[in-house]
Amino acid sequence: xxxxxxxxxxxxxxxxxxxxxxxxxxxxxxxxxxxxxxxxxxxxxxxxxxxxxxxxxxxxxxxxxxxxxxxxxxxxxxxxxxxxxxxxxxxxxxxxxxxxxxxxxxxxxxxxxxxxxxxxxxxxxxxxxxxxxxxxxxxxxxxxxxxxxxxxxxxxxxxxxxxxxxxxxxxxxxxxxxxxxxxxxxxxxxxxxxxxxxxxxxxxxxxxxxxxxxxxxxxxxxxxxxxxxxxxxxxxxxxxxxxxxxxxxxxxxxxxxxxxxxxxxxxxxxxxxxxxxxxxxxxxx
Amino acid sequence: xxxxxxxxxxxxxxxxxxxxxxxxxxxxxxxxxxxxxxxxxxxxxxxxxxxxxxxxxxxxxxxxxxxxxxxxxxxxxxxxxxxxxxxxxxxxxxxxxxxxxxxxxxxxxxxxxxxxxxxxxxxxxxxxxxxxxxxxxxxxxxxxxxxxxxxxxxxxxxxxxxxxxxxxxxxxxxxxxxxxxxxxxxxxxxxxxxxxxxxxxxxxxxxxxxxxxxxxxxxxxxxxxxxxxxxxxxxxxxxxxxxxxxxxxxxxxxxxxxxxxxxxxxxxxxxxxxxxxxxxxxxxxxxxxxxxxxxxxxxxxxxxxxxxxxxxxxxxxxxxxxxxxxxxxxxxxxxxxxxxxxxxxxxxxxxxxxxxxxxxxxxxx
Ligand SMILES: Nc1ncnc2c1ncn2[C@@H]1O[C@H](COP(=O)(O)OP(=O)(O)O)[C@@H](O)[C@H]1O
Ligand SMILES: [Mg+2]
Numbered sequence: 001x002x003x004x005x006x007x008x009x010x011x012x013x014x015x016x017x018x019x020x021x022x023x024x025x026x027x028x029x030x031x032x033x034x035x036x037x038x039x040x041x042x043x044x045x046x047x048x049x050x051x052x053x054x055x056x057x058x059x060x061x062x063x064x065x066x067x068x069x070x071x072x073x074x075x076x077x078x079x080x081x082x083x084x085x086x087x088x089x090x091x092x093x094x095x096x097x098x099x100x101x102x103x104x105x106x107x108x109x110x111x112x113x114x115x116x117x118x119x120x121x122x123x124x125x126x127x128x129x130x131x132x133x134x135x136x137x138x139x140x141x142x143x144x145x146x147x148x149x150x151x152x153x154x155x156x157x158x159x160x161x162x163x164x165x166x167x168x169x170x171x172x173x174x175x176x177x178x179x180x181x182x183x184x185x186x187x188x189x190x191x192x193x194x195x196x197x198x199x200x201x202x203x204x205x206x207x208x209x210x211x212x213x214x215x216x217x218x219x220x221x222x223x224x225x226x227x228x229x230x231x232x233x234x235x236x237x238x239x240x241x242x243x244x245x246x247x248x249x250x251x252x253x254x255x256x257x258x259x260x261x262x263x264x265x266x267x268x269x270x271x272x273x274x275x276x277x278x279x280x281x282x283x284x285x
Numbered sequence: 286x287x288x289x290x291x292x293x294x295x296x297x298x299x300x301x302x303x304x305x306x307x308x309x310x311x312x313x314x315x316x317x318x319x320x321x322x323x324x325x326x327x328x329x330x331x332x333x334x335x336x337x338x339x340x341x342x343x344x345x346x347x348x349x350x351x352x353x354x355x356x357x358x359x360x361x362x363x364x365x366x367x368x369x370x371x372x373x374x375x376x377x378x379x380x381x382x383x384x385x386x387x388x389x390x391x392x393x394x395x396x397x398x399x400x401x402x403x404x405x406x407x408x409x410x411x412x413x414x415x416x417x418x419x420x421x422x423x424x425x426x427x428x429x430x431x432x433x434x435x436x437x438x439x440x441x442x443x444x445x446x447x448x449x450x451x452x453x454x455x456x457x458x459x460x461x462x463x464x465x466x467x468x469x470x471x472x473x474x475x476x477x478x479x480x481x482x483x484x485x486x487x488x489x490x491x492x493x494x495x496x497x498x499x500x501x502x503x504x505x506x507x508x509x510x511x512x513x514x515x516x517x518x519x520x521x522x523x524x525x526x527x528x529x530x531x532x533x534x535x536x537x538x539x540x541x542x543x544x545x546x547x548x549x550x551x552x553x554x555x556x557x558x559x560x561x562x563x564x565x566x567x568x569x570x571x572x573x574x575x576x577x578x579x580x581x582x583x584x585x586x587x588x589x590x591x592x593x594x595x596x597x598x599x600x601x602x603x604x605x606x607x608x609x610x611x612x613x614x615x616x617x618x619x620x621x622x623x624x625x626x627x628x629x630x631x632x633x634x635x636x637x638x639x640x641x642x643x644x645x646x647x648x649x650x
């Protein structure tokens with residue numbers, strides 16, 4: 001690593017000193033609460049794995065866990081499906097236009113998640129814009145429930161996930177050497193072949209990064225499923241909330257949280273592995 | 286300039302390209318014969334890439350017509366022009382192996398698997414890189430990568446191959462090796478090649494014909510010999526080879542003999558190819574190798590003193606400072622036992638009048 005050469009010029013003590021403030025902050029706000037959570041999950045008057053054993057045999061937890069992964073992966077896939085074409089379009093724009101469009105992509109970030117959720121209800125809800133229109137054209141017979149169910153959760157989530165997906169794919173697409181496309185064109189390749197054989201494979205690192213970020217973000221989703229999902233769309237984070245605030249079972253809550261952390265860590269590691277091999281395949285830029 | 290007996294591979298008719306206020310290419314007429322090796326030579330920004338990309342179809346001309354292989358291609362999309370192109374940065378697909386890279390244009394042409402395998406094998410054989418078929422481009426050296434990109438081009442036998450400074454990223458030795466390799470492929474395959482470079486030596490080595498570009502225009506075109514021995518402008522003379530240029534005023538004697546009145550004296554010179562009137566400004570060109578150190582005054586000689594002498598292996602270069610402050614370059618063959626010229630020594634730079642060449646003065650600015 002060429003970049004690290006200047007850092008290694010520092011004496012170890014200086015380096016430690018420079019790292020100290022951040023380390024202290026991390027210890028305070030990340031490691032300490034995490035440690036406390038793990039401790040709480042294992043110690044309830046006495047030291048035991050009971051909470052985990054109970055968790056593993058709890059049908060509620062297992063169902064919620066399956067929900068969580070389904071929703072996270074589903075939301076990520078939908079976000080990829082919508083995000084890729086947008087990134088492709090953005091990459092084809094001249095820089096100034098691209099900046100304007102990017103601001104539009106980022107807009108959801110500056111809006112409160114509550115406001116966004118209510119806006120979605122206004123559009124997709126039972127009395128929302130779309131259903132009013134459907135009811136009007138069908139004479140009141142057609143009403144597609146899109147809120148307070150799985151569709152609602154995913155609609156709400158991609159609103160939040162899309163910018164991450166678009167930005168990481170866009171990064172890969174912009175790093176793609178335009179001369180490769182020109183070379184393919186001179187060799188007679190049409191746009192479809194160029195997309196499948198060149199653009200898509202070379203943007204895979206961005207796709208995988210986007211998927212990784214999306215899965216990570218959505219696995220811990222909490223407000224959106226609570227606001228826009230139905231009763232059967234409970235996610236692990238909501239379960240933790242349920243244990244801490246409804247049943248006041250801190251041990252179960254902690255064990256659930258730790259289990260989620262470990263499982264999502266495993267998933268991320270798995271995806272990271274895929275990403276690593278894609279990078280080795282020469283797609284890296 | 287092209288032999289009219291062979292049909293043209295490419296024909297540019299009044300082709301121009303503007304970018305807003307910038308005239309990247311003024312109206313250019315150019316014809317390239319089938320099987321010819323033509324080099325676009327010129328300084329950076331002279332419009333070489335623009336001209337090449339117009340033929341490739343990557344940009345469309347602001348005006349004019351482009352005919353490729355007898356077919357009007359002015360607005361034809363790049364992928365239907367049937368050309369090959371070699372890029373300076375190789376433009377090999379980083380995610381494909383060498384084999385897959387070379388197979389790509391054949392897959393585009395929907396050849397059978399067996400045929401693709403055979404043709405890729407032959408192409409790799411031709412560039413003597415059969416052993417790297419399964420490697421990724423990044424595992425190869427720059428020279429190998431450029432040979433792969435050449436193979437990727439010739440494998441589908443395009444009628445015309447365009448190359449934009451393909452050797453610019455290679456070191457000198459490799460560059461010379463590749464020049465010969467490209468020449469060999471051209472001779473063996475008979476493909477028409479249009480080659481872009483800003484390196485005069487490369488252009489002289491490789492071309493059947495050199496098209497010298499200057500400021501978006503064709504300055505002069507012809508064989509390497511023509512450009513070297515019969516430059517028509519000061520720009521041509523200075524861009525190709527080194528030159529001694531002595532400015533002055535034209536004199537035409539009663540017998541029609543030309544001479545130039547200069548600050549260094551009056552020198553007889555052969556009649557110019559493009560008529561210059563008496564009394565007009567002109568420049569006398571004498572190539573350094575046509576000048577020699579002389580002891581006595583000859584009809585065409587200038588007095589000065591040696592400022593420096595450098596040895597370039599087989600030849601020696603003397604830099605002679607003249608009385609008016611201008612400087613001349615003399616190039617002589619290096620002989621064993623050559624009597625060395627010493628710095629500060631008073632000498633005469635002499636040449637045969639018939640080796641001089643009168644050129645119109647360089648445009649101001
Ligand atoms: N896309 C472009 N936009 C504006 N000006 C351009 C563009 N491409 C080339 N030019 C200008 O056109 C002229 C010729 O460029 P180019 O053909 O690339 O020269 P060369 O290849 O001989 O170095 C230059 O002055 C360059 O700045
Ligand atoms: Mg160029």
